[in-house]
Amino acid sequence: MRTAVIRKEHFNAAHRLHNSSWSDEKNHQVFGKCNNPNFHGHNYELYVKLIGEPDRETGYVYDMKKLSDLIREEIIQKFDHKNFNRDVPEFQELNPTAENIAMVIWQKLRARIDLKYDLKITLYETERNIVEYPGA
Numbered sequence: 215m216r217t218a219v220i221r222k223e224h225f226n227a228a229h230r231l232h233n234s235s236w237s238d239e240k241n242h243q244v245f246g247k248c249n250n251p252n253f254h255g256h257n258y259e260l261y262v263k264l265i266g267e268p269d270r271e272t273g274y275v276y277d278m279k280k281l282s283d284l285i286r287e288e289i290i291q292k293f294d295h296k297n298f299n300r301d302v303p304e305f306q307e308l309n310p311t312a313e314n315i316a317m318v319i320w321q322k323l324r325a326r327i328d329l330k331y332d333l334k335i336t337l338y339e340t341e342r343n344i345v346e347y348p349g350a
Contacts (some may be wrong), residue, residue, distance in 0.1 A: 218265045219275045223285050225294035228255040229310040232299075253297060258315075259338035260289065262323060266331040276331060288322045312339040316347035324349065 230253045231245040241249045248254065262285055266275045296302055298310035304318045316337040324333055335347045 215267060216265055217268055217275050218263055219278065219281070220261050220263045221278060221281045221285060223260045223262070223282075223290060225258050225260065225290050226255060227258060227293050227296050227298055228253040229298040229305075230254070231309055231311060233309060253299070256339050258293075260285070260319065261336040261338075262319075263334040263336065264327065264331045265334075276327075284323065284326055288326060289319055312337055312343060312345040313347070315339075316345045320347045320349055 230250060231248040232241050233244070236244070262281065264276045264281065268275050293302060298305045298315070302310075305314070308314050308318070316335045319337065320333060320335045323335075327333055333349055335345075337345045337347075339345070
């Protein structure tokens with residue numbers, strides 16, 4: 215009886231989409247206003263989905279308080295009100311697209327969550343721009 219549990223979180227962060235091996239013209243062509251050298255920000259909505267068997271004693275698939283604390287420690291405290299390009303080590307060489315942000319979130323959480331759980335990240339960069347990362 216595999217069941218999914220989902221924790222929703224929120225954080226705000228700034229970034230600039232930029233490929234340093236490209237010219238300014240090409241960066242502007244590909245990334246448009248998202249290549250603004252002064253950065254721009256988003257109000258991200260994060261959904262962390264775990265799928266597993268409910269525990270016979272607790273009835274929980276995963277303790278949601280424990281999941282909330284883990285997300286706060288690994289993601290919110292490190293990303294909220296930060297500039298991805300300048301403040302977050304994972305993005306010093308990695309373009310902070312929504313796709314890459316979701317992948318990094320997955321990697322950080324996967325390292326701390328037992329492999330018996332399937333893990334999927336859904337990240338809303340805007341109401342209309344949404345990325346899902348189900349893992350490698």
